[in-house]
Amino acid sequence: MTTREAAIAAASRYFDDGGFRDDLAKRVSVRTSSREEQHQGELLRYLDVLNRTRFEAMGFVVEIHPNGLLERAPFLIARRIEDPVLPTLFCYGHGDTVPGEEGQWNEERDPWTLAVARTSSGERWYGRGTADNKAQHAINMEALRHVIETRGKLGYNVTFLIEMAEEMGSPGLAEFCRENRDMLSADLLIASDGPRFSTDGPDIKLGTRGGLNLRFRLEYREGAHHSGNWGGLLANPAIVLMHALTTLVSRNGEILHPGLKPDNIKNSVRDALASVTVVSGQDDPEINPWWGEPGLSGAEKVFGWNTFEVLSFITGDPEKPQNAVPAFAEAVCQIRFVVDTDPDTFLPLIRKHLEDEGFEGISVEPARMSMLRASRLDPEHPAVAWAAASIEQTTGKPVTVIPNAGGSLPNDIFLNIIGMPTIWVPHSYTGCSQHAPNEHVLPHLMKEGLEMMTGLFWDLGEGFP
Secondary structure, eight states, rough: OSSSSHHHHHHHHHHHHHHHHHHHHHHTSSOOOTTTGGHHHHHHHIIIIIIHHHHHHTTTEEEEOOOOSSSTTEEEEEEEEOTTOOOOOOOOOOOOOOOOTTSSGGOOOTTHHHHHHHHEEEEEEEEIIIIIIHHHHHHHHHHHHHHHHHSSSSEEEEEEESSGGGGGOOHHHHOOOHHHHHHHHHHHEEEOEEEEEESSSSEEEEOEEEEEEEEEOOOOOOOOSEHHHHTTTTTOHHHHHHHHHHHHHTTSSSSSSSSGGGGOHHHHHHHTTTTTTOOOOOSSSOTTTSSTTOOOOOHHHHHSOOOEEEEEEEESSSSEEEEEEEEEEEEEEEEOOOSSSSSGGHHHHHHHHHHOOOOOOOOOESSSSHHHSOOEEOTHHHHHHHHHHHHHHHHHHEEEEESBBOOOOHHHHIIIIIIIOEEEEEEEEETSSTTTTTEEEEEHHHHHHHHHHHHHHHHHHHHOO
């Protein structure tokens, strides 16, 4: 039986029989924390051992390319060319993770061992990289495999890129894609990352917000000095830096400088978000309605606007605070931004603003190797309605179309540098604890993701949108 339903049924059996869980466990066991140099060998092993073998068994030709900006994080390119005249699908995933945070997980779980737990709210699979992004690109790989095995072919060509430095801002990826634009050229990107905004039904996103991390540092002197002898005489850099930051963002999270946020939300984006209601799920933190830009809905705040966050603030010795005026203060902050603002203006704008406000000596520098830029596909593109219809056919559920995700991904590189429409179909959920201890996925979402991606990739063989 070579039908769409047969391919989806085969994918479901693979999941129900434990095949997907076992494959995910192998992926999680590879310690692919890209920020830690000691894991360089693991980054390569993830590509060369786990993924090369899997792709070659599916009839792909696999090459691993060096990263000119970050040697320890190469790129895997897997290509299946059924006929050069056929259209090409582009898929993307990242195998790197944030650090494991060993010793901080509940139940003394090892972050690099897939752990199955049954709770009152259902089953969960714990492990670093489960949600971000190993399970998600594994789902898409396995969906392609089941279409190939059922139909005997895809009916189109595929280029699949897996990078190993997304958690560092994808350094080197833009340069690699520019240099290899002809090889990577494709007609449509379908990839998976980030969470669904609701576990009740699937959604697709057409781009992402950008992300710029900045390090603010104020250092007045060498070494701390006794607060009894010097308090009141020596300026405290922590207090000065705190006040400097409050000239950029209010106590309620509103960005104060107009140059760091859009002038408005476009009508097309506002209309698309009108039907999106952001609520806290069972495992999510409670939303603070008073926080953020006043006058916006929750969906507009997270999908249609810019935010300024303080990610960390350090002064003195947090582990062993002394009765001393500290010598320095440092804050790592982040601006998440939509396509309607120019991130290249942020750094000089902030520096000039602090100078104009009389804050001398505060250095402001990028805190990551590179910046992920914002991007957004036109919601009227025919691929959007096509993808939504395919997913609805598989799941029987309405699909929510969101103009861009709240998080950041290198979508700008694919949309604007290589030049292809981009569709993102997430398989995780907002309470998954990605980038934190206890990262996990919900198996019922994994299974549904596998089924709907199998349907999507099957439908592509009937004709590209």
